[in-house]
Amino acid sequence: MLYPRKLKQGDRVAVVSPSGGLPEVFPIPFDHGLRRLRDEFGLVTVETPTTRRMGATPEERAADITAAFADPSVQAIVAAIGGDDQITVIPHLDDEVIRRNPKPFFGYSDNTNLLAHLWRLGIVSYHGGSVMVQFGRGGAMHPITKASLRAAFFTSGPFELTESPEYGDVEQDWEDPEFVNGAPLMSECGGWIWHNADRVVEGATWGGNLEILHWMLAADRDIAAPEAYAGMVLIVETSEEMPSxxxxxxxxxxxxERGILGRFAAVVCGRAKAWSFENGNGPEEKARYAREQREAILRALAVYAPEALVVFDVDFGHTDPQVVIPYGGLMRVDGPARKITVVY
Known part of the structure; x- marks a missing residue:
């Protein structure tokens, strides 16, 4: 696996919308995120033709991604947001162009498609950091998110993940002009929850959003032979659609049943998002949803990967704050020390 080179102040970053041009519909958080990339990270943002255009075809979006990799003036690529049809975009990418021009890509959720595709091409990418959500957060960026993104952008080597004493999953109104000034609602939370934590596992990561992985499995898209996952660390998280x-x-x-789950030496699970505009759960409903999800994961692992080291409630998915996970890069999960370290 190849780690693309790191950024420096003043570098140009392409902002793409691989899953759809939501910045056209919700410009407030998008523009707020662009300002943060420029003012707080010192980067120059470059939009592609479909970044702010709803209804762009899969071919057009793929062309923008390929062009961003090919452009020698662009040093990294960041997704504006996720969506639900990036799986139709991946077949139209020019893999040879991407292989010849490896660059760090940042995204999560539906961007699991592109993260997994880059892994198949031998390129480390980064699970996390969309313009409209993490950079475009109302109020200030969460300090844990900001520290992780800064380290992933600009530094190499080990980075120890931080347990957050608070989290948020209540979404803000992206159409409210006062959005940029209002901090999101946060709640106290417990620390990481460990299972089979009597060992240390170090391996490359693979996974992402569980619903998208399931779609990829159905389409047989960027899924390797089971032995390719031996000794790796599975990272999984669920979305605002809140699967049961x-x-x-x-x-x-x-x-x-595909023979994949049992190959992983460790499984790291993102904190469950348990609120959406359609399901405005209160604290008790949220706690129940998260507990039932943990139980379901352990039930599956008991059958297919009973020896795996498991950690729950790590903040790398659809909740706030969000730490960045190198996709295909190294992660060390230290059960006795209760520490997780990634290599950026």
Missing amino acids: ATEVFRMLRNLG
């Missing part, structure tokens, strides 16, 4: 515990179990069971 039953569905989470079934999706993992399918990975198990």
